[in-house]
Amino acid sequence: ASAAPPPPAPPVGQSTPGAQTAPSGSQGPAGLPSGSLNDSDIKPLGMAQPVYPRMAQARGIQGRVKVLFTITTDGRIDDIQILESVPSGMFDRSVRQAMAKWRFEPRVSGGKIVARQATKMFFFKIEKRR
Numbered sequence: 476a477s478a479a480p481p482p483p484a485p486p487v488g489q490s491t492p493g494a495q496t497a498p499s500g501s502q503g504p505a506g507l508p509s510g511s512l513n514d515s516d517i518k519p520l521g522m523a524q525p526v527y528p529r530m531a532q533a534r535g536i537q538g539r540v541k542v543l544f545t546i547t548t549d550g551r552i553d554d555i556q557i558l559e560s561v562p563s564g565m566f567d568r569s570v571r572q573a574m575a576k577w578r579f580e581p582r583v584s585g586g587k588i589v590a591r592q593a594t595k596m597f598f599f600k601i602e603k604r605r
Contacts, residue, residue, distance in 0.1 A: 512595050518580035520550065525569040527599060538562050540570045540597045548588045550579045558594070566599050 512519070531538070541559035544552050552574050557567050581588045 512593055514593070516582060517546070517591075517593055520578040520580055521576065523573045523576040525566065525573040525597060525599075528566060528569055531565055531599065532601070535601055536562065536565060536599075537601055538565050538599050540566045540599075541594065542570060542574070542597070543592060543594050544574065545590055545592050546579045546582065547590050548581055550581045552577045552579075553590075559596075566597065570597055 530536075538561045539559065540557060540561075543556045543558050545554040547553050555571055555574055557570075560567055582591050583589070
């Protein structure tokens with residue numbers, strides 16, 4: 476009898492490297508400032524991590540999801556766009572559900588609270604037991 480597969484590690488959300496994102500202060504697709512979560516002016520207040528989907532876990536499927544999203548003037552997430560999803564669609568729902576709970580400190584520019592765009596890469600990996 477074969478042993479059950481080891482439980483997966485929780486998905487690890489990592490900011491995308493600056494080389495893959497628009498530099499801070501550049502204009503995103505909607506004309507909003509854009510950047511990645513490693514930008515110093517993006518301050519998370521709460522970032523729930525995605526749940527590893529049971530089907531993917533049971534089958535040992537690993538993957539990644541890259542998202543573009545807007546941080547609104549009240550610090551909530553809006554307009555989540557999946558830029559990359561491997562395998563396609565496998566982890567998208569989990570990422571969207573987690574991001575719906577995210578909150579950020581609003582960004583102030585020129586004395587006004589402004590919306591901005593950002594990107595984030597999520598990695599879903601199953602830890603192997605030794």
